[in-house]
Structure formats: C-alpha cells, structure tokens
Amino acid sequence: MSPYNLIYAVLLLVALLSCLVKFSFKEFYAKMVIFYLVGLLCVFVASIYLVRVAGLNNNLFLFHIATPVEYTVLGLLYYGIMVKLMVKQWILFSIPVFILLCIFFSLFVQKIDVSNTYSIIISSTLLISWSLFFLREVLLFRPATRLLRFPMFWISAGVLFYYTGSLLIEGMLNFMIDYNMPLARSLYRIVYIFKYLLFILFIISAFCQTACKEADET
Secondary structure, eight states, X not given: OOHHHHXXXXXXXXXXXXXXXXXXXXXXXXXHHHHHHHHHHHHHHHHHHHHHTSOOSOOTHHHHHHHHHHHHHHHHHHHHHOOOHHHHHHHHHHHHHHHHHHHHIIIIISOTTSOOHHXXXXXXXXXXXXXXXXXXXXXXXXXXXXXXXXXXXXHHHHHHHHHHHHHHTGGGHHHHHHHOHHHHHHHHHHHHHHHHHHHHHHHHHHHHHHHHHHHHHO
C-alpha cells in the first residue's frame, strides 16, 4: 500500500470512529455521515482487494457504482438539513436524474473500464452547489459565534473543499491521461490533499461541540 493510501485509510478510520463515538444518532445528518464514511471505507477496501488479491488490472467499474451511491447519500444529507423548500425539491429531483445519467454514461459514453469523469464533474458541481446553499442558510439563520460548534458547518466545509478539488482534478483525469500520463499521476496525488482535508474536517465536526463547551467552561 502506498503512503498516500495508508494516510487515507488512517484518517478515514479515525473520522469514522470519531463520528460513531461522538455523534448523536437521533440527528439525521449523523446517520448520513456514517453511511457516507462506511461507503468510502467499503470502496477503498474493495479497490485494494480487487487489485492486490483478485489480481484485476482495472477496478474502475467499482467507481462507476460508487459515484451515484455517494451522491445519493450526500444528496439525502443536504435534503434533510436544508431549510428552503425549493432547494430541497431540487436536491430530491437531482438524485434519480443523476443515477440515470450515470447509467447512461457507463453504458454508452465512458464505459466501466474508463474513469467516469463526466459523472464526477456533474456530482461535484451539484454537491458544491448544495454545500454553498447550505452555508448561506447557516450564515443567515445561525449566529456567527455558534458556527464553530455546529457539526454540519464543518461537514459542509469538508464537502465543499473536497468536491472542488475533485471537480478540478478528477474531472479532467481522462484528458490528462491522454495528454501526459506522468503529469496525470503527479496531479492526481493532489486529490489526496483534498481527501485528507475532508476527513480532518469530519473529525473536527465530531468534536467541535465538546471542544467549544470545554472552552466556554474555562
């Protein structure tokens, strides 16, 4: 396992365990975040298994399946926490439409042995939009002094940063591979920075209420 994947696995496990321990499962967002992290862990383990144990040279089909599932979970997360009804309706409508688009792309455009960059571009753009809509609502309806102790603020910031990086790099991956493979490999490593940031912000979200409470008491 490469050092990049090792750090990814460690941070993912820490984020998952932190959320399991600190989140209240009465909150809808907590359940969706756990589902999301468990999904990432399953995809990571499966991708390593298919290459290292099963001996497959190409495991990209796994990400054709994971992308719509990932978007569905995060879409439902934002649907559950958003206030504005129109935005909630957009999110709910976008989920089946995106799943159908992913199926179409995988069957006819970017087959399962090719990176599904079109699906990644669309899902990243949508999730960036939902996170910005949510952060706008947070700034309008919550006092600024309470933002640091609001878990969904950190979670949404993580989603925003990660999918911005995914849009800029993974969305251009097929083009970069055709243009310059060594450059594509070098640039793809940058994605790990955004993945690490996502998990770090998820970890902060798990502990932010406790940390702020302790700071207030002192």
